[in-house]
Amino acid sequence: MAVPAPNHPCWQRLASGGLSKLKTQHLGTQLLTKRIERSADPLPVKAAEIQAFFTKWEKVLPAEVAQLTSL
Numbered sequence: 001m002a003v004p005a006p007n008h009p010c011w012q013r014l015a016s017g018g019l020s021k022l023k024t025q026h027l028g029t030q031l032l033t034k035r036i037e038r039s040a041d042p043l044p045v046k047a048a049e050i051q052a053f054f055t056k057w058e059k060v061l062p063a064e065v066a067q068l069t070s071l
Helices: 010-015 027-038 043-056 062-070
Strands: none
Touching (some): 010 043, 010 062
16 A cells, blocks of 8 residues: 555644654654654644655555545
8 A cells, every 4th residue: 555645634633733643663663753742843744744754754654544534
């Protein structure tokens, strides 16, 4: 499965708390989750950061990418 487009609604859901429901053992993803949870950035900025992360690491995180649209 490919990473959803930047305008897909899943990024807003993930940025507003859905990322904490992601099941992962990948340390980088866990660190991203904590940073996003603590960030005071506006939702669109968080969503863009999450989308950029998964675009970059798509090949390394196939199980996590498969979960994105269902969270």
